Amino acid sequence: MAIKKIITEPNKLLRKISLPVENVGKKEQQLMDDMLDTMYAANGIGLAAIQIGVPKNVVVIDLNKDNKKLPMFFVNPKITSKSKSLKKYEEGCLSIPNLFAEIERPSECEIQYLDYFGKEKTLTANGLLATCIQHEVDHLKGILFIDYLSKLKKDIILKKLSKQKIDQKRLVI
Numbered sequence: 001m002a003i004k005k006i007i008t009e010p011n012k013l014l015r016k017i018s019l020p021v022e023n024v025g026k027k028e029q030q031l032m033d034d035m036l037d038t039m040y041a042a043n044g045i046g047l048a049a050i051q052i053g054v055p056k057n058v059v060v061i062d063l064n065k066d067n068k069k070l071p072m073f074f075v076n077p078k079i080t081s082k083s084k085s086l087k088k089y090e091e092g093c094l095s096i097p098n099l100f101a102e103i104e105r106p107s108e109c110e111i112q113y114l115d116y117f118g119k120e121k122t123l124t125a126n127g128l129l130a131t132c133i134q135h136e137v138d139h140l141k142g143i144l145f146i147d148y149l150s151k152l153k154k155d156i157i158l159k160k161l162s163k164q165k166i167d168q169k170r171l172v173i
């Protein structure tokens with residue numbers, strides 16, 4: 001188990017399309033463990049493998065904010081249906097630090113995936129879980145939540161991000 005570096009925008013890797021996992025073995029479980037550690041350390045509720053530079057279809061989520069940890073693992077997650085009804089959430093992303101925006105997505109979705117042990121599962125998600133899963137599955141396709149914003153709003157966010165990066169560099173001694 002190890003805490004990895006989270007890649008932040010702008011970075012071409014975040015636009016890469018992740019590849020399916022062929023077999024869930026020790027190596028993949030190790031990846032999931034590292035992702036979970038990284039996500040907890042960064043106080044996030046979801047993380048896709050590409051965010052630590054691994055282009056594989058793997059997502060971890062834990063919506064539980066208390067000390068009780070309830071991690072969920074999704075290998076090769078596929079959204080098989082989405083509700084017509086939409087819901088707005090103020091979204092953030094560990095790869096887009098300190099910036100948030102209201103994004104509208106289907107309020108419910110059904111997903112197929114393999115769990116931590118490679119077992120086939122299906123799940124109907126609603127509420128925050130539905131939003132989170134859709135956000136993470138987007139990462140696997142190289143899509144970020146800011147892509148849903150108008151060009152103007154997106155440009156403002158990107159500008160703020162580059163400024164943050166420059167400021168961070170200035171702090172290095």
Ligand code: NI
Pocket residue numbers: 092093094095135139
């Ligand atoms: Ni994200």
